Amino acid sequence: MIESTKNTTVKRVARLKQRPEREETGLALMEGPQVVRELITHAATTVEELFFTSDGFERHPELAEAATAAGIDVEFVTDAVLSAMADTRTPQGVLAVAHQTPVRLREALPEGTRLVAILDEVRDPGNAGAVIRAADAAGADVVILTGSSVDPYNPKVVRATTGSLFHLSIVTGVTLEAVASEVRAAGIALLAADMHGDALPGLRDALLAPTAWLFGNEAHGLSDAARRLADRTVAVPIYGSAESLNLATAAAVCLYASAFAQRA
Known part of the structure; x- marks a missing residue:
């Protein structure tokens, strides 16, 4: 001892x-x-x-x-x-x-990949871990952290994933531009989650295809450059009086929207 x-x-x-x-x-x-x-x-x-x-x-x-x-x-x-x-x-x-078991970007997007979560400049460990957990629950194949996003092996991130970190592929140390290029080469649509985008409920057909969801920084969202890389910008509508949704909640809604559409 x-x-x-x-x-x-x-x-x-x-x-x-x-x-x-x-x-x-x-x-x-x-x-x-x-x-x-x-x-x-x-x-x-x-x-x-x-x-x-x-x-x-x-x-x-x-x-x-x-x-x-x-x-x-x-x-x-x-x-x-x-x-x-x-x-x-x-x-x-x-x-x-x-x-640690990070995966190279090209190896993380094999033929048949259907659902991807991309975190760009996401800094909060709790949010990152919760998104990884939601991605796992929704059946995603891979989570990619770009830019100066939090380290997925930060102890707080690991705890927040409650073990989901070991269920899917994790990619780090890549630029968003490189990710966008590889995602398109793999035939996967890149959708940016942003409050000024098209309303999510009207996009059912678009969600049937292999989809990569792009989520931005908790405080500032996605940059203009990041939004321009996407094929489409999508918003989760707010029907009540809440000012906004936090990152992890919005990510869960988007990922499950794709999961529901692809399994319908």
């Missing part, structure tokens, strides 16, 4: 809370039973280290059993040590270190 917060392993794992360390090592923190459960189920080969407190081990024996079955060694730590390594203030007794 690791008992000292000054242990070299503890310090090394804790540094993964910082983006430069994640980029240098290609590793990321995976916190909490739900995220670790999905990690072991869908990406067990990426797990580098797995840590439990005694209480976490007792509360989630199925995780330990799944780890053992996958050939993953379990390391026990004290509550203080797990707190030092974790990004959350109240970690839930289990934490893993895993290799």
Whole structure:
């Protein structure tokens, strides 16, 4: 058992809370039973280290059993040590270190791709994670983060995805121009979500085709240049008195509109 917060392993794992360390090592923190459960189920080969407190081990024996079955060694730590390594203030007794698995843009758009979510300059970890989760739920094939969008392996993003990060392809480090070019080459329509676009309910036929939805920054939306790259600009209508929808909610509506149309 690791008992000292000054242990070299503890310090090394804790540094993964910082983006430069994640980029240098290609590793990321995976916190909490739900995220670790999905990690072991869908990406067990990426797990580098797995840590439990005694209480976490007792509360989630199925995780330990799944780890053992996958050939993953379990390391026990004290509550203080797990707190030092974790990004959350109240970690839930289990934490893993895993290799990141980003996909190259061209490899992420094979023949048959039907639904794509593109996040351009999206900075908020909670929003990014919620969009990844919504994309997964709607049956999307890939999520692409362009420009200076938040790192999808930021611990807050990982937690917000509740494991969806391991269910679909993730692309990072690409320009929106490159994405637009590859999307068109793959025969996928590029629709920009923007409050000044055509009303979403009137676009059923357009949504039947393979679709890539483009979502912009939480505060400023899409730039003029980004909107010009799209085949069409689409708005989610507001029928009540709300001033607007937040990014994650609007993204979920758009992604499900395509999912419903394509499965009708």
